[in-house]
Amino acid sequence: TNRNRNGPIVKKQETKRKRKVEERISSEKRSRNGSKDKPAARDDDITNKNNNKEACLSGLAVGNRIAFDFGNDIYFGCIEECDTNNKVNAEWNWNVGFDDGERYKFDYKDMLSSVTLYDKLKKKEMNSLHSEENNSNIIKSNNNNNKEVCLSGLAVGDRIAFDFGNGIYFGCIEECDTNNKVNAEWNWNVSFDDGERYKFDYKDMSSALTLYEELKMKEMKDPGRKKKVRKIKDDFIIQKNYVLSTIPKEVKNHFLQVGFALWQKRYLPVLFLGPYDVPPGIIRDEWLAAFEKCDNSNVPRIVYWFGSSNLKDAFSIRAKRSCISLEEGKRKGLLEKARSASDSNQFNKAWRHLKVAMKKPRINRSPLEKFKEEYDCVGGHQPDRLLVELEAAANL
Numbered sequence: 001t002n003r004n005r006n007g008p009i010v011k012k013q014e015t016k017r018k019r020k021v022e023e024r025i026s027s028e029k030r031s032r033n034g035s036k037d038k039p040a041a042r043d044d045d046i047t048n049k050n051n052n053k054e055a056c057l058s059g060l061a062v063g064n065r066i067a068f069d070f071g072n073d074i075y076f077g078c079i080e081e082c083d084t085n086n087k088v089n090a091e092w093n094w095n096v097g098f099d100d101g102e103r104y105k106f107d108y109k110d111m112l113s114s115v116t117l118y119d120k121l122k123k124k125e126m127n128s129l130h131s132e133e134n135n136s137n138i139i140k141s142n143n144n145n146n147k148e149v150c151l152s153g154l155a156v157g158d159r160i161a162f163d164f165g166n167g168i169y170f171g172c173i174e175e176c177d178t179n180n181k182v183n184a185e186w187n188w189n190v191s192f193d194d195g196e197r198y199k200f201d202y203k204d205m206s207s208a209l210t211l212y213e214e215l216k217m218k219e220m221k222d223p224g225r226k227k228k229v230r231k232i233k234d235d236f237i238i239q240k241n242y243v244l245s246t247i248p249k250e251v252k253n254h255f256l257q258v259g260f261a262l263w264q265k266r267y268l269p270v271l272f273l274g275p276y277d278v279p280p281g282i283i284r285d286e287w288l289a290a291f292e293k294c295d296n297s298n299v300p301r302i303v304y305w306f307g308s309s310n311l312k313d314a315f316s317i318r319a320k321r322s323c324i325s326l327e328e329g330k331r332k333g334l335l336e337k338a339r340s341a342s343d344s345n346q347f348n349k350a351w352r353h354l355k356v357a358m359k360k361p362r363i364n365r366s367p368l369e370k371f372k373e374e375y376d377c378v379g380g381h382q383p384d385r386l387l388v389e390l391e392a393a394a395n396l
Helices: 050-058 108-130 144-152 202-220 225-246 282-293 326-331 341-358 374-378 387-394
Strands: 065-069 074-083 093-098 103-107 159-163 168-177 187-192 197-201 258-263 266-273 301-305 315-318 323-325
Touching: 050 108, 065 093, 065 108, 074 108, 093 108, 103 108, 144 202, 159 187, 159 202, 168 202, 168 387, 187 202, 197 202, 202 387, 225 374, 225 387, 258 301, 258 315, 258 326, 258 341, 266 323, 266 341, 282 315, 323 326, 374 387
Parallel strands: none
Antiparallel strands: 065 074, 074 093, 093 103, 159 168, 168 187, 187 197, 258 266, 258 323, 266 301, 301 315
């Protein structure tokens, strides 16, 4: 889409860090500014209100931010993997990637301490920002140090809003460069929800964060917000139940089954998925739009390409005629077919991942960790998204 915006366009770039989780036992020592052990002591009084704690931790998702005090300082990171399927919460664990590159596996008590600390720090910062006489002016403080701390703490995935003159657009940070001691040299790559990308300087980002916090504060004061969130959830459940009830049984039987699909005239191993096995976004929306127009004999398939290095680009929608079952692929001789060296490497890598998936129960085959629906993102006291963001996205 063409927007009347000022500023340089930034092409989408590969994330600098590959998200490979290195499992480390909780007693492993960190080597930053002298050694420090992963904490041995936690406050026992955190054990109250177990139901609230479980609800809080079970709702965590990949990408959520946390903070942890390792004794010599507080470090920030984000969740890279969640395992909260066990009924016994003591068995829950999370893989956490810290901003300095270190990774740890957190147990239930670790994560509870992390979330508690992060929420406490966030609340303290927000109270500090909102304490000015004019509450609508969040960032424009007389104290430049507060602005620097706020902007230097921004991370990949954080949401922002920007007024381009013809309307307010929402997006998220894709890359941060705040290493320079001179904040005028700081910049951020921002991806907007309509697909456009821009490089923001310090002034741009200060304006963007100010606007987002103003909108957030206004929305959180709305007494009717909870009712609106509940309606979004109810509408989603109604739509989901209706869609699933109208999908032919033969199609639903393929969900979370393995097989093959055409990729540039070559069959590659895939996992077939349903519309609600993928998070809300482009793939689900495109499939639902196609499903409305097709007849029951030509329902398109959502496929996950085994062996994909970038999860964001690992999903596609394929016509029914471009997809075959595992058994049919074997009959076609796909496993013995001669290929070039590069094609063979790609196929064999995907085939290894397919065999691993086949050993799992169907319900556990999805490559995605637990993801949030839109009503999850806008719910709670510290929502990941604002209602006004959903409204803006619906109008794109």
